[in-house]
Amino acid sequence: MNQSPLLLNDEQMRKFITEGFLILKTDFPESFHHALTAELNKVYDAEGNPGNNLLPRIREIQQVFDSPVITGALTSVLGPNYMLHAHRHGHYNAQPVAGGWHKDSYWGYSRMRNHHPWWAMIMYFPQNTPLELGPTSVLPGTQNYESRTFVSDEVAGEAFANGEAGTFALIHYDIWHRSTPNVLGNARFMLKFEFMRTAAPAAPTWDNQATAWSEPSDLALPIANHETLWEETWNWLSGSVGSIANSRSEDANKLNELARELEDQFEPTALNAAYELARYGSKGVAALLAGLHHQSADVSRVSAYGLSAAGEEAVNGLIAALEHDREETVYHAIFALGELGQFAEAALPALTSLLSHPSATIRTAVADALGMIKSTSAAGVDGLITCLADKDAQVRFTAGLSLSKLGSTAAAAIPALEAALDDEDRYVRAHALEALRYIGTEEAKDLLIKSLFNARWCTTTTSADTF
Structure with missing residues (x-):
């Protein structure tokens, strides 16, 4: 039991x-x-x-x-x-x-x-x-x-x-x-x-008694502390996306200092600056968007983490960044939009247009984001159906994982998932099975059961014990 x-x-x-x-x-x-x-x-x-x-x-x-x-x-x-x-x-x-x-x-x-x-x-x-x-x-x-x-x-x-x-x-x-x-x-x-995880949190799923974040009683880390990052993660796990946005009053000197720290070569310092800038509303978002376009790919990546925590105010700037001619900037913008979840639904047309991008890295990131945004429109599912036929295996198996996150709303993908069950890549096949399981319609279940029976493996048959 x-x-x-x-x-x-x-x-x-x-x-x-x-x-x-x-x-x-x-x-x-x-x-x-x-x-x-x-x-x-x-x-x-x-x-x-x-x-x-x-x-x-x-x-x-x-x-x-x-x-x-x-x-x-x-x-x-x-x-x-x-x-x-x-x-x-x-x-x-x-x-x-x-x-x-x-x-x-x-x-x-x-x-x-x-x-x-x-x-x-x-x-x-x-x-x-x-x-x-x-x-x-x-x-x-x-x-x-x-x-x-x-x-x-x-x-x-x-x-x-x-x-x-x-x-x-x-x-x-x-x-x-x-x-x-x-x-x-x-x-x-x-x-x-x-x-x-197959869904962003809507509420705490642990034995939660305290609402507000506080540090553990015996915290002693070997590298660095990250108070704002931790608070944002606690809030996200509690079901609140963009919870730290607009929680600081404007302070020009502090904003300038944090913008400079985005370029710090010690990654923990740069991360702390990125998450702290996410607290400063439109001025913080502006500094993070400037960081996203920085010539250093590391500064761009760290800035994307801050933008992923900055809430709805970051969305328009991230959509604009999808048209950048540098792959790293586009890649990092896609990541942040995915983490912003349903705040980023307006980005779907721009994201799906990138599924013809020559970079498999970009197409994979889009496939990942489409599952995290979890739109109620058909655009996300249609985009993931396209991804299941992509020439790159990583795009294809990421699409299966994202369709798992969409659940029953992805029923239109069942024929494409059936075809994916014969894919040459083991994870494309495995993720297609998972997607069918999470879609959960009768048609999906029938395909799932048929495929699993066809692939049945006897757990006690070995070369020394064949029948």
Whole structure:
């Protein structure tokens, strides 16, 4: 019997927003984890890493992701209709040296990374994992940085996902992380699963008691603090887009200072300036639009984050920026419009016109934005149908994810999704299945069931046991 999700509390959400991760633990008995680890060893020894087939190959893992601790954590951060993404991986670490700090890509592709938690990962440790066994580590508070912002690999403040069997790290998808040395040499498994939000928040989905943002009680980050960014994220998770706009009185000296700080080479300083400018109404938006058009792509990108938090007042300037002749400026403007959601519905004609742009990066960004704007008009769905036939795989699989966000309003895309089920790319096929599931009409369900039956895979058939 499924149990109700154990939702995060306010303090846990504050920690997630500021630090970018939480270390939690499921409550399965030790015997469950012992059996799961034994099965992992058996599969890896005999067959190798099952990759994206990890979940059907070892069916007990689904019990983990149905547990109320994990469903509650994911519901709290991503909303109740979150998606378990088709990419998953079982990491095996027996190396006595640390891995390199990195952010994960999107299945081999790059995209502008969301500060709002549209994506999250769970890293699950099925065996007891002391520090000596090489758990994954994260650098708290770095989920919002494109650059490393630190020089040495050995940086103070590193946090470890060590603990008893059943420990898991819930992390913001874009946090900097690495593997640590396994000095014991015993098998160490970490099961990595990705999850996606399918709708912008309309209200808090955690056990929310406090309305206003406040910092966690024991905040101590190794790089920098970001009070306005955190407050804006808390408000966005509470269902309020553009909540910080027009919350500061005009101060010419401060505005000029913040505009200069957009160019700071230390990314945390520039980010703080961008989000603070979003508070200053039309004058702040003007400074951010100037930053969007800056010759430095880094300044342009940081300014886009501020514009994504500046509310409806930023929309007209962002639409105008879609006609810029520099690809980075257009790309960053599309991102900000997507984050502004339904405020940006007026941008749909200009966005869909970019689906003939020669850059696949631009077309992919448009496909992403069309799902986030979630228009009630047919223009968004028609645009995504076009994307499903694009020559670039990333455009096609992003379209499937966006159609999942549109749900039943995207029923017109069903024939195009049926064709996508035969696509050569595994994620185009997977995202088409997800889109059919979230559209949810009888026609969509029939196609979904037929495709899944045709692709049925016996979880116990191996080369050593064929029938």
